[in-house]
Amino acid sequence: MRELVIVGRPNSGKTMFALNFADYLGSRTVDITAKSFDGLMTCRHFSIEEAKRELCAMTLHKTRLVQSFVLKIPVGKTTANFMLTDTCGISESIHPDETIRRGMAQTLKILRSAEGILHIVDLTAIREHNVGTEIDREIYSYGMTRRNYVLLANKIDLPVARDSVKRLPMLFPDTPILTISALYLHGFREVKNYVRHTI
Template structure:
């Protein structure tokens, strides 16, 4: 049975880079993904991890206006488990004015109900700033609250390689008390063993 995970979080939290580098950590050299546009059509793409980083990771928030379902294989025991991680459009605070973006966010919310598990990524380096777009906010609170009622929910505090993140992690632990938070760096691939073990427990 394939297990489908959904990766959620605000724009720029590091969702896309996490998926690509996690695929590399699991031993994949390339990515196979089903890409669904806002028009509802899905096409299959294959590309190298380097290509994916170039084309999918962006410093400009909201490059991801499509759903990318990435196929992964998770070693477990003697075999391998099939896993997909869906990369979503970042959730913004409030309702954005751009209709295409609104549709993309709506599409993300529909996928939440179909997911076997949810990985919620927050940017720990922004946790002590008060940036309306980048700092963890109301949307993250709602997701964490929702996650407490689900068994298969995990919060990742990302960008732990940045100096501001250590203090940020403490802030997150207070803000989201009662939620299990794993510190990671999507860039430096730290904390990935713990994430893998967590995902394994879902099978």
């Protein structure tokens, strides 16, 4: 089964996107398998709403482990299964908390092995003179070396995002950019089309 990995800086909306995309594709529940850095696997069954309440947060680094679930997507007259993997956010600095450092290392490993990369950029984190985009530019550079890489520009529902979105083609010139709101499921049709062609 093909695996698509969601990466981005902490708080960019990776977990919100993963769960609302599952909802958009018609899943009412998800079986989330979490894998710790030492290989321990745990599985939990959630309704989408429960998972959002428990796993999405304003606090940074709510997701410390790699968490995957299987989704179905219509392809022609049949459906295809794929695995969507949500990861621990990665940032420029070396984090003081060891669990988070290990989570980031785990993210980098999965980035290499997954068939497709969905890179979520938080439009509200891009500041004047493109400050706040360093780690995103690193992820982008890596993504450019890979076949299936797309940038999802998130939080377009917020007014401050409008300016940042105009600057994206200059910052990330060689990738397809899909503008989304993970919270309100905007732009999900385009993401679905992209995923369908990738898996």
